Amino acid sequence: MHLLGMEGQLFSICALLFLTNCVTGDIGYFWHVTDFHYDPTYNRTSLSCQESNGGNQMGRFGNMWCDSPWVLIESSVKAMYSIKTDIDFLLWTGDTVLHASVKDLNHQFNSVILDNVTDLLKTTFPKKPVYASFGNHDSYPSDQFKPKNTVLYNESLARWRSWINDSSQDANFRKGGFYSVKTPQNIRIVALNTVLYYIPNKAVQSDGDPAGQFAWLTQILEAARKQKERVIITAHIAPGVTPTGKSELYKHQNDRLVEIMKEYCDVIIAMHFGHEHADAFKVLKNKAGVPVSPVFLAPSVTPIRFGPVHNPGIRLVKYDRSTGQHLGISQYYLDLSKANNAGRADWKLEYTTASTYGLQDLSAGKLSSLTDKMRDPDSLEFKTYWKYYVVSPSEELTDACNSTCHASVVCGLTEFIKADFDKCVAEMLTSSAMQLSYWVPLFGISVMLLVFC
Ligand SMILES: [Zn+2]
Ligand SMILES: [Zn+2]
Incomplete structure (x- = not known):
């Protein structure tokens, strides 16, 4: 069925899709890991360290x-x-690749890092496909992803060949570092290179279709719809607005990506991203305001801080193999201080979405209800979300989230367009200011400053 421009039908089909999701009993799992930022010079020159290690050991x-x-x-x-x-x-x-000054890095150095981590994943999970995408730090110089054949794309295709394993993807991968393959369970993975739209990337036209990725994506999703496939989208940088009030992607390209995601909400089951070094989710709504697609951001492995202190995390996702529907997340983390003190790494379960939020599945509708509760900054739901957003540092290390921070975090859950986000934040702050005229805050609040990478 042709859905373009048919908002009413789109509404009903997407609503029906998410209302009628049922669990078939064929349960599968996958891991999501992101932002390793491997520093091979750690403990020697420690090229990545900020502020002389913060005076820490x-x-x-x-x-x-x-x-x-x-x-x-x-x-x-x-x-x-x-x-x-x-x-x-x-x-x-x-x-x-690590955060380091451009003068301390080069293409060969980055290549060895990508080889090392690729080999580690291959030897640890020899029979499992890994669907990899590029982060902004993986190119040299960082952030500069060209919309044409590059050494990085060509080398990475060879590096990840056994995982991509489909020569029909070579042309688009060599041109822009994106591809689509099916999992052994018949779910279609669409691995995008959203760094092509990243504002610091000066190698692209900010109002165009770099490497033809939008045209390609539309074609893939159109074909998936015809074949009745279910799609998981994965990439480094999510569209939308971060809690600093910043859109990471060029406006034209952010908005175009969001439009495509809405248009194909009937085939896109879920989307997974990294980049923000925080544990977050978002809910995409269609033009009628109906929640249609869940978006998940996994926390980083690197503990490096540019804002709040955060621990390293890894994420296990439970899903229904037949429908692709996501059923739950088990989030694991490493308490870095404890691990360093004990001299061993004891990765622990941090939370599950089922036991912590009472979510029986991760449909956009259920996540949307959760975001409604989080609008109250004193709600247990928001306090819990914030604790896990920063991956559970000890209480004395956890940064507070003041009213501006709360409004930005909550508006970022549902608003993907900067103007809508700004309006949402202004409304929330006005409403909390009216409440403050009745309530004197008991505790000082600190300003959150996050710089993403
Ligand atoms: Zn990163
Ligand atoms: Zn990044």
Whole structure:
């Protein structure tokens, strides 16, 4: 059925899709891991460290002011293997290279990092496909992804060949680093290169269709609709607005991507991203305001901080193999201070969406109800979300989230267009200011400042 421009039908089909989702009993799992940011110089020149390590010791498993030592990366991948070996596939959403000055890096140095982590995933999960996408730090210089054949695309195609395993994807991969393949369970993975739309990327036209990715994506989703396939979209940078009030993508391209996501909400089951180094989700609504697609952001493995302190995390997703519907997330984390003190890495279950939020599945409708409760900054739901957003540091290390922070976090859950986000934040702050005229705050509030990478 042709749905373009047919808002009424789109509304009813997407609403029906999410209302009638049923669990068939054929349950599968996959891991999502992101933002390793491997620093091979950790403990030597420590090229990635901020502010001279914040005066902290260079712990065995990492330092909150630095990117990951190899031992942390290895322990995160081994933890995934020991927690759940019997998975269908893994998502790996980029930023494998450390944060460092351009003068300290080069293409060869980045290549070795990508090779090392690729090999680790291959040897740990030898029979499982890993669907990898590029992060903005994976190119040299960082952020600069060209919309044409590059050494990085060509080398990475060879590096990830056994996972992509479909020569029909070579042309688009070599041109822009994006591809689509089906999992052994028949779910279509669409791995995008959203760094092509990243504002610091000066190698693209900010109002065009770099590498023809939009045209390609539309074609893939149109074909998926005809074949009645279910699609998982994965990429490094999510569209929308971050809690700093910033859209990471060029406006034209952010808005175009969001339009496409809405238009094909009947085939897109879920979307998974990294980049923000925080545990977050979003809910995409269609023009009629109906929640249609869930969007998940996984926390990073690197503990490096640019804003709030956060621990390293890895994520296990439970889904229905027949429908693709996402049923739950089990989030695991490493308490970095404890691991450094004990000299061993004890990855623990942080929370599950079923037991923490009472969610029986991760449909857009259920997540949307959760966002409604989070509009109250004193709600248990928001307090819980914030604790996990920063991956459970100890209480004394956890940054507070003041009213501006709360409004930005909550509006970012549902608003993907900057103007809508700004309006939402202004309305929430006005309403909380009216409440403040009755209530004197008991505690000082600190300003949250996040810089994403
Ligand atoms: Zn990153
Ligand atoms: Zn990034």
